[in-house]
Amino acid sequence: MRLIAERLACERSGRTVFRDLTFSLAPGEALAVTGPNGAGKSTLLRLVAGLLRPSAGAISLEDDVTDAVVAERVHYMGHKDALKPALTPLEILAFWTDYLGGGGLGCDEALDVVDLAHTADLPSGYMSAGQRRRLSLARLLVARRPLWLLDEPTNALDAGSQDTLRRLCAEHLAAGGLIMLATHAETGIPTRSLRLGGAA
């Protein structure tokens, strides 16, 4: 599977965030989107996830699956955790497994990987910011989707969890997955980089 973006442009409330952005991503490749605050890193990720529409250009997938919709092939991990405080990690993962299509690890296994097995039945409202972030990571594992869009994935993660993130990304890439990540920090994931300019 290849991700191809051609001459992308994005406008938010009349202001051009970026334009003429062309890039492609082959299986096993990761792309780090860097740039100063407000350069449009998160916007670009949301565009690829199909949550925003580009004002010009197109994003497409070259895939063996016919009529694949990009949005249905991505895992989007944004700034917000998308966790319901009243539900337990196990319930949350079970829901996303059913909703996003599954095909990945079992919920218990995924919780083990991110080292949250001991909080499996604790309502997620009681969890710390780092634990919530790790639970979001576990969601990437329970449903198998080829393109991961990670927006500042290392936020709130301690050193050990950052290692876990690196390892998960490496495994995903080795299995032919694609990753786009918006970041300021050095993540240690081997990437090509795409630098967005300042406010143009």
Add this chain to the structure above:
Amino acid sequence: MKAFTALVRRDIRIAARIGGGGGTGLAFFLILVTIVPFAIGPDLNLLSRIGPAILWIAATLATLIGLDRLFQADEEDGSLDLLMTGSMPLAMLVLAKGIAHWAVTGLPLALAAPLLGLLLALEPEAMGAVFVTLLVGTPALTFIGAVGAALTASLRRGGLVLAVLVLPLMIPVLIFGVSAAAAAVGGTVPFRTPFLALCGLSLGSIVIGSLGSALALAFAGE
């Protein structure tokens, strides 16, 4: 289909938990209906005549409680973004959330209405009629409201805007609901006529409400 039922079950589960707000609408309904006899006085004939209308008005207002959180809760914590990357069409997402919302708000209202009919000195037939009309009519209220909820999903304090937007659209449902309930206890119109109109309104609202909310959500994301 698996995604659809998973979403319905998740929303019902969240509403049932502490802080989910599942019972708020019902409590509001109980209070509204309870204070009416205090305000009007113990005129049993008057109460039993206007009883169905009071139950319907109270149910309409109670539906508005919690409706503002229908999409807003998912919008705020980022769940809506992820829900949109599912393979389910947006209108089906709205349908699933609407069904779950109705099951925890509209359905309890219909079930509680006959009991409250006692407070308003309703005849047994009138209680039955109010129950049936609310059962059939509350989905219409939920799905008309869903459009307003979708439009105000990203507004803080959108609850009041929501009420102003959708209450006028609920008037036809109210008219046919009350006239069907009133027709059951006598009157010149047979029960069937306004009741079928109410059923039609409900079915239409479910379809139009789902599609309309989906459009509104798609625009709200931009």
